Amino acid sequence: MHEPQRADAAAHPRTVGDLGEDAVLGRILPRLRAGDAALLGAGDDAAVVAAPDGRFVVTTDLMVHGPDFRLAWSTPFELGWKAAATNLTDVAAMGARPTALVVAIAAPPSTDATVLEGIADGFREALAVLAPGAGVVGGDLSASTVLTIAVTAFGDLEGRPPVTRSGARVGDVVAHAGVRGDAARGLALLFDEARDAAGEPDADAADALRGRHPALIAAQLAPAPPVAAGVAAALAGATAMLDVSDGLARDARRIALASGVGIDFSAAALGPDARLALAGAEDHGLLATFPPATTLPAPFERIGRVTDAAGELFVDGAPIDAVGWDPYSGWDGRAG
């Protein structure tokens, strides 16, 4: 059996192991744009990227099959989209305009090459929609038993100071742009209704859920965070800002601790399920504070105010605990 299989693989290469690195790159690179900031793109030891104001913003993130995504639930396109979107939001949360990404992917040699093509398509489209002009300037392909996507994203502050977590002042307006709790609702639906009898992710059930709850499933699998609102917030004078990846409460507490202030949420602004809005992770909205008289840039909404209770959180004046997601304690490697 062995030799005929090899001959067939050579005639009709399908997996990344059959194709080898150069052929896989040859399929991926034409699907990507290097973007406007690329002075030298992929193909050499390193890329060269424009940083017009003499600085660049940089953030990096790993997405791992199991704790961060399941191929039975996410399409390859959604994986690439989400990997791009979440990193672009981290750049936006500094008040920067995203300029470029580098992407490193480790895949089992048995991975069908169309999976990597789909991931590349997702990156391209997320960039086109969320950060027009930005592109993928370089990357790396490796082998692993676990599909892993490492993204590093860059941004341009356009001469402005970065908007950090430490600048919130007592009396500031607390504002949020993006969905609240939808990504967690989508994940709960997938866990509750898209697993088979053995508890394993089920692709057909996930497809059915996409039809019934398109917004919630998209919020989890292919989020569309308000990337452009990051620059708008900076221009409007935001005093502090961050990407809400671990839940509104947990991330608000980070601003509270870094700035030495308290944050008092308005229950009415959080909506009917305030607890989910505060605890739900992975929404990737932007949480920012603004001087009181600021006209908030769209799509920011006022959701609370900054108080003098350093490091503390409240809802309508009543203290609450921060809750959220930890990559280690939230996943044990056995439950998957």
Add this chain to the structure above:
Amino acid sequence: MHEPQRADAAAHPRTVGDLGEDAVLGRILPRLRAGDAALLGAGDDAAVVAAPDGRFVVTTDLMVHGPDFRLAWSTPFELGWKAAATNLTDVAAMGARPTALVVAIAAPPSTDATVLEGIADGFREALAVLAPGAGVVGGDLSASTVLTIAVTAFGDLEGRPPVTRSGARVGDVVAHAGVRGDAARGLALLFDEARDAAGEPDADAADALRGRHPALIAAQLAPAPPVAAGVAAALAGATAMLDVSDGLARDARRIALASGVGIDFSAAALGPDARLALAGAEDHGLLATFPPATTLPAPFERIGRVTDAAGELFVDGAPIDAVGWDPYSGWDGRAG
């Protein structure tokens, strides 16, 4: 058994799963320097890095347990060192001075926190030795069943054009800085003499090899590439350059194809085992071409000349094939 174990883990947290992300970061970050280029370091959504000439060089790379390293052979310190060194060399190969790294690590929750501390120490020391002034400006911690290290490295071209692979000219001198074949010799020793009866990597046997063959084992597990020679080559007028990661022949062919030239190696310069010098991967030396009259900067040595036989390789005028390493076809996930 379950509750007492939990109580013990809480009292004496040891693994990254026991400790959680914030506590692990609290152990790692004090071991790292942000470096001279860090305008805003770790702790926010993104870092801000200086790019004085309005551009930055960027390269990214994944190291995965199994295909790229074995914890039974490499110490955590060596892993961090090698991950830093190989990425710094890619920056150097553009003729740039390394300024900063970001590091994302995915580790099983059962990983002892001292493993991540050792990796951080390796990063710090490799930076201090190979690229003084450069530091780690940010990162990410994730969970995975496979220990994975993703590094993205940055460099400053200091106003110079990047040295790409495409600038070699007929008549140029071909020069190399670094060891040739030592990393492959070290890997062969580990495969031949540091595996147990079942073929699995054996830590004690690797330690014994370190004593008997320190230079060859270090070349594989903790290489010290000539990072500073990258800027020196650019200043001396190098016309093309790259990092020799996949073997001298395979990487020389990349210059030959990109530049539309041939490369004729001198057998005498390659040493007694020319075949290993040409084929051995992971040495991470710098291969560069220079105008004929150039005084080569140390530690570059002349190893050949550029000819007009586009895309072809020779040794003393006799054609040779390019051979080297492919991340997929070189590793099948079963042999480990």
